[in-house]
Amino acid sequence: xxxxxxxxxxxxxxxxxxxxxxxxxxxxxxxxxxxxxxxxxxxxxxxxxxxxxxxxxxxxxxxxxxxxxxxxxxxxxxxxxxxxxxxxxxxxxxxxxxxxxxxxxxxxxxxxxxxxxxxxxxxxxxxxxxxxxxxxxxxxxxxxxxxxxxxxxxxxxxxxxxxxxxxxxxxxxxxxxxxxxxxxxxxxx
Numbered sequence: 001x002x003x004x005x006x007x008x009x010x011x012x013x014x015x016x017x018x019x020x021x022x023x024x025x026x027x028x029x030x031x032x033x034x035x036x037x038x039x040x041x042x043x044x045x046x047x048x049x050x051x052x053x054x055x056x057x058x059x060x061x062x063x064x065x066x067x068x069x070x071x072x073x074x075x076x077x078x079x080x081x082x083x084x085x086x087x088x089x090x091x092x093x094x095x096x097x098x099x100x101x102x103x104x105x106x107x108x109x110x111x112x113x114x115x116x117x118x119x120x121x122x123x124x125x126x127x128x129x130x131x132x133x134x135x136x137x138x139x140x141x142x143x144x145x146x147x148x149x150x151x152x153x154x155x156x157x158x159x160x161x162x163x164x165x166x167x168x169x170x171x172x173x174x175x176x177x178x179x180x181x182x183x184x185x186x187x188x189x
Contacts, residue, residue, distance in 0.1 A: 059188040061093050061112035064153055067187060068097075073180050074108055075099050086111055088137055090122025091154065101159070102172040108180070109156035129154065146181055149189045157181065 052070050057063035068074045074097040084094035094111035113122055126147060128135040134142035146155045157180060161173050168174065 054183065054187040054189075057188070059150070059152065061095065061110060061153070064110055064112070064184075064187055065095065067183075068108070068110070068180075071183060073099070073183070084109060084111070088121075089125045089135070089154070090119050101176045104159055104161040104173055106173075107156075107158045109158075111154040113152055113154065115152055126151075126154070146184060148187050149185050150187070153184070153187065155181075155184050 054067050057067040069076045080098050082096040084096050086094035091111035092114045096107055096109045099106050125135045129145040129147050133144055135145050136142040143156055157177055159173055159177060
């Protein structure tokens with residue numbers, strides 16, 4: 001009788017222990033699923049790009065440069081930046097950035113004008129751009145230029161892969177250039 005009672009107790013103990021482990025495994029699995037769902041939700045929240053507003057940046061050349069860097073149009077590393085002779089086009093200051101897009105070399109020149117004190121050179125350059133979208137200095141060939149909507153900035157965007165010989169306006173570099181121009185024009189409007 002004692003053996004039967006011992007066997008029943010052992011069987012009961014094994015059943016309780018096994019059921020407890022199964023319950024613990026089920027709890028652990030539920031917690032793991034909850035953590036996976038939470039991590040996926042956090043990952044989705046992190047990958048949503050934060051809207052970059054130009055009005056969050058100072059209305060000067062440094063603000064424009066910071067805005068373009070945040071939009072990943074330019075790289076502000078010193079090796080990629082050249083201080084330009086802004087006086088040659090009547091600007092207050094200017095910088096040229098070398099970068100790449102879709103494997104193609106691009107240069108973006110950004111200039112700031114003092115709209116309260118435009119000299120004759122500045123007026124000439126800005127008028128040329130407003131008239132025909134290009135300007136020329138030192139009797140060099142004309143280059144395309146863009147003026148921001150607030151009239152304070154001028155940009156020269158150069159991408160050798162964009163030309164009359166390559167009229168595919170759906171190409172990635174055309175679309176990139178159009179996005180850069182759009183954001184440039186609307187800067188602190």
